[in-house]
Amino acid sequence: MTETTGHGAGYFERVGARRFAPTSHAGGAWAADEQHFSPLAGLVVHEIERTRASEGRPALPMGRIGFDILGRIAFEEFDIHVETVRPGRTIELVRATVVIAGRAVVSAQAWFLADLDTAVVAGGEPDRLPDPESASRWSMGSVWPGGYVASLDTRQVGTPSAGRATAWASTSVDLVVGERAGNLASFLALVDTANGVGVRQDPTEWMFPNLDLTIHLYRQPEGGWTGLDTTVTFGSTGQGLTSTILHDVHGPVGCAQQILTVRPLPVAAVQTS
Template identity: 35%
Template sequence: MSDLPEAFYLPVGDDLYEPTRATQSPWDGDAQHGGPPTALLAHALDAAAGPGMRLARIGVDFLGPIPRRPARVEVTEVRPGRRIRLAQAHLIIDGRPAVSAQAWHIATGPTPPAAGPPLPPPPLPAAPAEHLLPAPSDWGYGQAVEWRSTDQAPRAPGAAQVWTRVRIPLIAGEDLTGLARTLIVADSANGLSLALPLQEWLSIPPAMTTTLLRPPVGDWVHMDCRTHLSDDGLGLARATLRDPGGYLGEVAQPLLIRRR
């Protein structure tokens, strides 16, 4: 799409980033979707970890609506180590943390003599499905990602199996990595698998955890999403991640469920 911004973020100084329209949330045009900030913090945490370490899990807390304004990224080491390392990062907007993340990095090593089941993904549909997204697709984040549903039926509340492809780089002037490609879409598990009609119910994730088995490969990430609801106003959205190489990891999001 020729009218897309060149990236989700424009670097404007040391650890400073300007969010573009591609970060725009469907819930609030002046706020960011949770996916791009998650990927930006993971990018900084990954760079700080150094060679030989791979991000295994990232937990992100959204401390309120994320303003679509210039942001600074701060990284702090929590638990140093040669084989296992924990660090945290904050996205600072208007002098206050808007997003907080903690990531575990684990040192890579020899191939073990066993492996889990491959869990190959379903075939990639030939064309995007109509009415897949829970809101009109004229918002920035919705346009910056290509969505193809494994089930080509019209969109309805409930479980969803969706192939995703991020269309632009995370940061202008830098190649889009497999890690960024995956984390940009991971926070969409809730939106893709809404259990109740969007027009009548709120489904708000204050946090998101993604655990990755291996480095993502290829341009496409498949999400098998499902939302479960409790009888006291909470929910849990989950997604199994796959790519052309097979099983990739898991996403989990706690949810606030309320009637509008």
């Protein structure tokens, strides 16, 4: 159920039943006239949860969500369409599509799984991260531009190196003005930040945007802070991979993968940056 927060600031404003307008906080890092994908991913989850609740679907935890970025996410109003592809009492598949000016720009598919007591066989997870309060404050704005990056409170754990970093991210900005998102949507709204915390090359000389984001969860995260234990790998033929172990303040919850298209910026763009 959507609730009023009263904070006033949000990444998006709801301007219709399924239609939204980005605010300045949603500004992208690669181009000023684009939206950052991270808060949009959280909004998609928010809309999936709202739709499932309004339809009386079973209250199942999300085990996986995969996003495909189909094109440029312009800084314009957009619609989100949600449909249940595979209904079920213990397993369910839901699809969501983000549409700008009649064109699909993001497609997402989410699997919901049965909530069962498997504590007796639980195990195998990595070590938890140090608490965010013990980590060093770090301004991502020193590396990246854009309203989304400026909205974050980021803390570094340890000393980063090229393609390897661990950080906590949080924000005081709501997903939607006047609405309270759930823990899952709030947590996942920060996951795409991973591709910006462990940079392998200077983003003023190289581009490495992700074409997708796939998240697997073995525990439902709690909101507040999203922990990103991230490794970035560049191949030799234009592809890269950002791999992240995801944490909340209680420990690891799952992992995320992002495929990257790696390319040098044009010389003219580098000279004027």
